Amino acid sequence: MTEISTPVRPQSGAVSYILRRSPVAALLVALFLIAALLGPWLAPHSMTDTNLGHALQPPNATYWLGTDALGRDVLSRLLGSAGIAAQAFLIVVLTGGVLGTLFGLVAGGIGGLTDLVLSRVIEILQGFPTVLVAIVIVALLSPSLTNAMIAVGLAAVPDFARVARGVAIQLREREFIQAARGLGMSEMRILASEVLPNMVGPLIIIASFDGAQAIMWEAALSFLGLGVQPPYPSFGSMLREAQNFLAIQPSLAITVGLTVSAIILGLNLLGDGLSDYYDRSDK
Amino acid sequence: MAIYLLVRILGGVVTLFCVSALAFFATALAPGNPAAVLLGNLATPERIAVVTEQMGLDKPLPIRYFIWLREMLQGNLGTSNLSFKPVNDLVLAALPPTLELAALSLALAIVIAIPMGLILAQNRDRWWTRPLSGLVTLGISVPGFWVGLLLIVVFSMTFKLLPSGGYVPMTRSVSGNLRAMILPVLTLAIYLIPSLVRFVRVTAANVLREDYIDTARAKGAGRWRILLQHVAPNTLIPTITYIGLQLGVLISGAIVIEIIFSIPGLGRLGMNAVLNRDYPVIQGVVLLAATGYVVVNLLIDLAYSLIDPRIRTR
Numbered sequence: 001m002t003e004i005s006t007p008v009r010p011q012s013g014a015v016s017y018i019l020r021r022s023p024v025a026a027l028l029v030a031l032f033l034i035a036a037l038l039g040p041w042l043a044p045h046s047m048t049d050t051n052l053g054h055a056l057q058p059p060n061a062t063y064w065l066g067t068d069a070l071g072r073d074v075l076s077r078l079l080g081s082a083g084i085a086a087q088a089f090l091i092v093v094l095t096g097g098v099l100g101t102l103f104g105l106v107a108g109g110i111g112g113l114t115d116l117v118l119s120r121v122i123e124i125l126q127g128f129p130t131v132l133v134a135i136v137i138v139a140l141l142s143p144s145l146t147n148a149m150i151a152v153g154l155a156a157v158p159d160f161a162r163v164a165r166g167v168a169i170q171l172r173e174r175e176f177i178q179a180a181r182g183l184g185m186s187e188m189r190i191l192a193s194e195v196l197p198n199m200v201g202p203l204i205i206i207a208s209f210d211g212a213q214a215i216m217w218e219a220a221l222s223f224l225g226l227g228v229q230p231p232y233p234s235f236g237s238m239l240r241e242a243q244n245f246l247a248i249q250p251s252l253a254i255t256v257g258l259t260v261s262a263i264i265l266g267l268n269l270l271g272d273g274l275s276d277y278y279d280r281s282d283k
Numbered sequence: 284m285a286i287y288l289l290v291r292i293l294g295g296v297v298t299l300f301c302v303s304a305l306a307f308f309a310t311a312l313a314p315g316n317p318a319a320v321l322l323g324n325l326a327t328p329e330r331i332a333v334v335t336e337q338m339g340l341d342k343p344l345p346i347r348y349f350i351w352l353r354e355m356l357q358g359n360l361g362t363s364n365l366s367f368k369p370v371n372d373l374v375l376a377a378l379p380p381t382l383e384l385a386a387l388s389l390a391l392a393i394v395i396a397i398p399m400g401l402i403l404a405q406n407r408d409r410w411w412t413r414p415l416s417g418l419v420t421l422g423i424s425v426p427g428f429w430v431g432l433l434l435i436v437v438f439s440m441t442f443k444l445l446p447s448g449g450y451v452p453m454t455r456s457v458s459g460n461l462r463a464m465i466l467p468v469l470t471l472a473i474y475l476i477p478s479l480v481r482f483v484r485v486t487a488a489n490v491l492r493e494d495y496i497d498t499a500r501a502k503g504a505g506r507w508r509i510l511l512q513h514v515a516p517n518t519l520i521p522t523i524t525y526i527g528l529q530l531g532v533l534i535s536g537a538i539v540i541e542i543i544f545s546i547p548g549l550g551r552l553g554m555n556a557v558l559n560r561d562y563p564v565i566q567g568v569v570l571l572a573a574t575g576y577v578v579v580n581l582l583i584d585l586a587y588s589l590i591d592p593r594i595r596t597r
Contacts, residue, residue: 132572137309219428239428246436247440250436257425268424
C-alpha cells in the first residue's frame with residue numbers, strides 16, 4: 001500500500017528525524033517498549049490473582065485504572081498485555097519478514113521463470129483471509145498466541161516479499177551491482193551482501209506497519225478466544241471479558257481499547273515517518 | 284486472450300486445491316478419532332472398529348482425501364458431528380446474514396472512501412486535508428471490533444436507539460432487518476474505509492502526476508472536470524483490484540463482527556465449529572469462503588481484461 005521509492009542505505013539520521021518530525025510516534029512507541037520490557041516490574045499488582053471483593057472498581061488510589069470483573073488490577077493487566085503485543089509483533093515480523101524477504105529477494109534478484117512462479121505464490125498468499133487460516137491452524141493445533149500469530153505472520157509474507165522484490169529489481173541493474181558482478185561475485189553472494197543491506201530501510205517501514213497489524217490481529221484473535229488463553233492478560237482477552245460488563249462498567253472496554261489503539265497508532269505513525277525519511281533522503 | 288484466461292483459471296483452481304488440502308489435512312490430522320466421538324458413550328473397541336471402517340477412516344490419508352474431495356466437488360459437504368444436520372443446510376442458512384453484512388458494509392465503504400480519497404489527493408497541499416489524513420491514520424489504528432463495542436455502548440445502551448445484535452430475516456421484516464444491521468454494517472464499514480481511502484489517495488496522487496493531466500489542464504479543463512473525467516476512471520481499475528484483494532480482510536472482519544453482534548452467519552458457524560471441534564462444518568465454511576474469494580477475484584480479473592486490452596498481454 002505504501003509507496004516505497006528508490007532505496008538507500010539506512011542512515012543514522014532516522015532516529016533524530018523521527019524525534020523531530022513525529023514526536024507523537026516516538027513517545028507512543030517508547031511507552032510501548034517500556035511497558036513491554038519492564039511491565040512485570042512496573043505492575044503495581046498481580047496480573048492474574050483474582051479478588052472478587054474488589055471487582056469492577058472505578059479508577060482509585062489503589063487501582064489507578066480500576067479493576068475488572070474478577071477484581072484484577074487493570075493497569076497491571078494492561079502492562080502484561082503490552083508484553084504479549086510485543087511478542088505478537090516479533091513473531092509476525094520474524095515469520096513474515098524472513099520468509100517474505102527471502103521470497104522477494106530471490107524472485108526479484110534472479111528474475112525470469114523463478115520470479116514468475118514465486119510471484120504467483122505471493123499473489124495467492126496475498127489477502128487470503130487471515131482469520132480463516134488462523135481458525136484452521138488453531139483447529140489443528142490448539143488455541144495459543146504462537147499458533148495464532150504464525151497464521152498472521154504467513155499473511156504478512158506477501159507484504160515483505162513485494163517490497164523486497166521491488167527493491168531487488170530496481171537494484172539489479174545499478175552500477176555497483178554490475179561492478180560486483182564484474183568482480184566475479186556469484187548471484188547469491190551479490191543478493192546477500194549487496195542487495196539485502198540496501199532494502200533494510202523499506203523493510204523496517206513494512207515491519208512497523210505489519211507489526212501494528214499484528215497487534216490488532218492478536219487483539220482480534222484473542223477476543224475470539226483463539227489466541228491468549230485466560231487467565232493471562234492480552235488486549236483481546238481483556239476486551240472479551242469487558243464485553244460482558246459493557247452495561248455496568250463501560251470504562252473498562254474504553255480503557256483497554258484506547259491503550260491498544262494508541263500502541264497501533266504509534267507504530268503506524270512511525271511507519272509514516274520512516275517512509276517520509278527515506279523518500280526525502282533519496283532526493 | 285485464451286491463454287491469459289486459462290492461466291488465471293488455473294491459478295484459481297490451484298489455490299482452491301491448496302485450501303482444500305489444508306482444510307482436509309488440518310482436520311484429519313487433528314487429535315481424536317471421529318468414530319469414537321460419534322459413538323460417544325456407546326463406544327467399545329469392536330464398535331469403533333466397525334464405524335471406523337464404515338466411515339472409511341481405515342484407508343490411507345491420500346485416498347481419504349480424494350474420496351472427500353469427490354464428495355466436495357459433488358456439492359456434498361458432509362454431516363455435522365455436533366447437530367448431525369447436513370453441513371450444506373447449515374452453511375446455506377448462515378449465508379444470507381453474512382452476505383448482507385458484507386455487501387452493505389462494502390457498498391457503504393466504497394461510497395464514502397472513493398470520493399474522500401480522490402478529494403484528499405486533489406487537495407494534497409491544502410491545510411484542511413491534514414486533519415482528515417490524520418483521521419485516516421487514526422482509523423487504521425483502531426481495532427474494528429472495539430469500534431463495534433463503543434457503538435453498542437453509545438447507541439444501544441446509552442440512548443437505546445438500536446438493537447445491540449441479533450438478526451431478523453428480510454422475509455420476516457424488512458425494517459427490523461435493517462435496524463438490526465445498522466450497527467454491524469457501520470462497524471465493518473468504519474473498519475474498511477481508512478485503508479481504502481489511503482489506497483485511493485495514493486493511486487489518484489500518482490495519476491495526477493501523469494502527463495495527460497497536464498495536457499488536460501493546458502487545454503483549460505477545470506479542477507473538477509480533471510478529477511471526474513481523468514483521475515477518477517484511471518484510479519478505479521487498481522482500486523477494484525485492491526477491493527478484490529481486500530475481500531480476505533472483509534471476510535475476517537465479518538467473522539469478528541458477527542460474534543460481537545450475535546449474527547447467525549458463516550463466521551459464527553465456523554467459530555462455534557472450531558470451539559466444538561466440529562470438523563465437517565469447519566471444512567465447509569473454510570472451503571466456501573475460499574471459493575468465494577477465488578471466484579470474485581477471478582471475475583474481477585476477467586472483467587478488466589475485457590475493459591482494458593493492455594492487461595491481457597501483461
